[in-house]
Amino acid sequence: MNAPADRPPLPGELAEALAARFGSRFSIAAAVRLHHGKDESSHTPMPPDAVVFAESTAEVAEIVGLCHRHRTPVIAFGTGTSLEGHLLALHGGVCIDLAALNQVVAVRQEDLDATVQCGVTRKALNAALSGTGLFFPIDPGADASLGGMAATRASGTNAVRYGTMRENVLGMTVVLPDGRILKTGGRARKSAAGYDLTRLMVGSEGTLGIITELTVRLYPVPEAISSAVCAFPTLAAAVTAVIQTIQLGVPVARIELLDALAITAINRHSRTTLREAPTLFFEFHGSPTGVKEQAETVQKIAAEQGGQDFEWATRPEDRSRLWQARHDAYYAGIGLKPGCRALTTDVCVPISQLAECIGETCRDLQASSLTAPLVGHVGDGNFHLLLLVDPDDDDELARAKGFASRLAQRAIRMDGTCTGEHGVGIGKQGYMTLEHGEVAIDLMRILKQAIDPDNIMNPGKILPPS
Numbered sequence: 001m002n003a004p005a006d007r008p009p010l011p012g013e014l015a016e017a018l019a020a021r022f023g024s025r026f027s028i029a030a031a032v033r034l035h036h037g038k039d040e041s042s043h044t045p046m047p048p049d050a051v052v053f054a055e056s057t058a059e060v061a062e063i064v065g066l067c068h069r070h071r072t073p074v075i076a077f078g079t080g081t082s083l084e085g086h087l088l089a090l091h092g093g094v095c096i097d098l099a100a101l102n103q104v105v106a107v108r109q110e111d112l113d114a115t116v117q118c119g120v121t122r123k124a125l126n127a128a129l130s131g132t133g134l135f136f137p138i139d140p141g142a143d144a145s146l147g148g149m150a151a152t153r154a155s156g157t158n159a160v161r162y163g164t165m166r167e168n169v170l171g172m173t174v175v176l177p178d179g180r181i182l183k184t185g186g187r188a189r190k191s192a193a194g195y196d197l198t199r200l201m202v203g204s205e206g207t208l209g210i211i212t213e214l215t216v217r218l219y220p221v222p223e224a225i226s227s228a229v230c231a232f233p234t235l236a237a238a239v240t241a242v243i244q245t246i247q248l249g250v251p252v253a254r255i256e257l258l259d260a261l262a263i264t265a266i267n268r269h270s271r272t273t274l275r276e277a278p279t280l281f282f283e284f285h286g287s288p289t290g291v292k293e294q295a296e297t298v299q300k301i302a303a304e305q306g307g308q309d310f311e312w313a314t315r316p317e318d319r320s321r322l323w324q325a326r327h328d329a330y331y332a333g334i335g336l337k338p339g340c341r342a343l344t345t346d347v348c349v350p351i352s353q354l355a356e357c358i359g360e361t362c363r364d365l366q367a368s369s370l371t372a373p374l375v376g377h378v379g380d381g382n383f384h385l386l387l388l389v390d391p392d393d394d395d396e397l398a399r400a401k402g403f404a405s406r407l408a409q410r411a412i413r414m415d416g417t418c419t420g421e422h423g424v425g426i427g428k429q430g431y432m433t434l435e436h437g438e439v440a441i442d443l444m445r446i447l448k449q450a451i452d453p454d455n456i457m458n459p460g461k462i463l464p465p466s
Contacts, residue, residue: 010049010092014070018052018063018094025053036077036087036095040142040330041427042341043085048075048095055100057173057181057212064210065179067094071454074177076206078119078148081140083344084425086152086205090460098147101212104128113170113187115215118147125216134218137162140421141327147211152423153203157326160246160379161253161285162219164421166202173213174201177452187215200447205423206458208451222253222285226295227313227322230282230302231275235259235362235374237305238278239355242378244301246351250294255379256281256326262333262373269332270325275309281326283319326375333373333386343387343400346428347411348420351381357414358383361407368403370396382420409434424462432464 010028018026027033028050037047054060067074073093080087089095101117104125108114109132116125121143125136140149140156148154150172155164162168171185185191185198201208232238235257242255257280258266264276280302284294299310313319325332334342349357358374365372365385376383385407387400408418408431418431433441444463448455 008092010094011070011072014066014072014094015050017066018050021062022052022059025055027051027053033095035080036075036097037089039080039082039085039087041083041085041425042343043088043426046088046090048073048089049092051077051095051097053097053100057101057175060096060098060101060210060212061175061179061181063094063096064175064177067456068178068454071456073456073459074210075458076147076151076210078145078151079121079143081142081144082148082152082425083346083422084419084427086423086425086458086461088426090426093456096210098145098210098212101147105213107132107134107218108187109134111187112218112220113215114218115213116146118150118210118212118214119145121145122149129218133221135221136168136216137219138165138168141330146214146216150202150211150214151205153421154423155377155380155382155421157254157256157283157323157377159377159382159421160255161251166199168217169198169202170215170217171198172201172211172215174209174211176209177454177457182209185215203423205425205461207448207461207463208457210457222291224284224286224288224291225253225314225319226284226291227319228282228284228295228298228310229274229279229313229322230299230307230310231277231279232302232308233277233306235278235358236355237307238280239358239378241280241298241302241305241307243351243354244305245298246379248297248301250297251286252282252294252298252379253285254281254283255377257374257376257378257383258326258329259374261336261371262329262375265332265336265373266325266329269335270321270328272325280307281322283323329373329375330386333388336373337371337388337390339390340388341391341397343389343404344422345385345387345404345407346382346419346422347384347407347416348380348382349411349414349416353414353416354378354381354383357410357416360410361385364403364406368399370400370403372403377420380420381416405430426461429462429464432462 038045
C-alpha cells in the first residue's frame with residue numbers, strides 16, 4: 001500500500017490542511033485508499049494517497065483549490081463501476097468521494113428535465129420520479145452515479161432509442177482544476193451560443209474538471225411496454241435479424257444479443273431456463289397499438305432468420321426478471337471460470353458492418369482458444385466479449401490481450417470505435433491515435449494543457465503518452 005518510489009508523497013502541508021478542514025471525512029487508511037484505487041476492471045489497483053468525502057460543490061472546489069496550490073493530482077470517485085482503470089491513482093494524489101452529493105435538486109415535469117447532484121444514481125433518480133409519469137432511460141447496467149455516467153459518456157441497453165449521456169445532458173456544474181466553478185449549457189433544448197462546453201465535459205473522464213451537478217432530459221413512461229426473447233440457430237442469423245430490424249426503421253427500445261455461452265452463464269447464475277443458443281432480447285415502448293405492430297414486425301423478421309421460442313414478457317415483474325438476468329451477464333460470465341481474471345472488450349461499428357465484424361471476431365476467438373461469452377447492445381452496433389483468463393497463465397493472458405487488440409483495430413478499420421461506452425481510461429489509450437489521428441490527438445493535448453496546465457486532473461488517462 002506504500003506509494004511507489006518514483007511517486008512523490010502527499011505534501012505534508014496539504015494533508016494537514018485537509019485533515020484540519022474535513023476531520024473524519026479525510027482518510028489515509030489503507031482499506032479506504034484501496035477501495036478508492038480500483039474499479040470493476042482487471043487492472044491492478046493503484047490507491048490514492050488520501051481520500052476526502054465531499055458533501056457539496058463548494059467543498060469539492062475547496063479541495064481542488066488546495067490540491068492545485070500544491071500541484072497534487074485529483075481523482076473523482078462516484079460508485080467505482082467503471083471498466084477501463086479510470087479510478088487508478090497512477091500518480092498518487094487525493095481522491096474525492098462524491099457519493100454524498102446525492103440530492104435530486106429539481107424535477108420539472110412540464111419541461112421534461114431534472115437537475116441532480118453528481119452522486120445520484122440512475123436507480124435513485126428513477127425512484128424519485130415515481131408517480132410523475134417520467135423516467136430517465138440511460139441504463140448502463142450497473143447502478144452508476146449520473147456524474148460518473150456523464151464523465152464516461154455512458155449509454156447501455158436503451159441507447160438505440162434514447163441515445164447516450166451525450167444526447168441527454170443539457171447542462172452541468174463543473175469544478176475546474178484551479179478550483180473555479182463552471183456552469184455549462186442550460187435548460188433550453190437548443191442553443192447556438194458559443195462553444196459547447198457541456199459536450200466537452202461529457203466523456204472527459206475527470207481529466208478537465210469534476211462534474212458536481214447536471215441537468216438531464218427525462219421522458220414520459222411509455223403507455224405500453226413489452227419484452228420478448230427469441231433464440232436463433234446461428235449467431236449470424238441473429239445479427240441479420242437485428243440489421244433488418246434497424247434498417248426497416250422499427251423503433252425498438254432495446255435489442256440485446258447474447259451468444260450461446262452467455263446464455264449458458266445466465267441460466268446458471270440467474271436460474272433461468274432459456275434455450276442455450278444465440279439469443280436476442282427485445283423491448284418495445286409506445287402505445288398498445290404501436291407496441292403490438294412493432295412486435296409483430298420483429299417476430300416476422302426473426303422467423304425469416306430461423307428464430308424460435310419467441311417468448312413474451314408483458315408483466316412488469318417478468319420484464320424486470322428478464323432484464324436483470326441480462327444485466328447480470330458480466331457476473332454470470334465470470335462464474336463460468338472461477339478464479340479467472342476478466343478482460344472486457346467494448347467495440348462499436350456502423351450497423352452495416354456489424355455482421356462482418358462479429359463474424360471475423362468469432363473466427364479469431366476460436367483460433368485463439370479463449371473462453372469469452374459475447375453480449376451486445378447490437379441495435380446501435382455495440383458488442384462486448386468477456387475474456388476469461390487464468391491470472392497465473394501468462395500464455396493465456398498474452399493471447400487474450402492480443403485478441404482484444406485485434407478486435408479494437410478491426411472495429412476502427414470498419415469505421416467504428418475501440419470503445420462504444422466504457423470509455424478510454426488507461427485500457428484504450430493505445431488505440432486513440434489510430435482512431436482519431438495525430439492532428440486530433442494534438443488538439444486534445446492543447447485543450448488539456450489550456451484547461452489543466454499542471455496536469456492534476458486524473459492524470460495519465462485518455463491521451464496516449466506523448
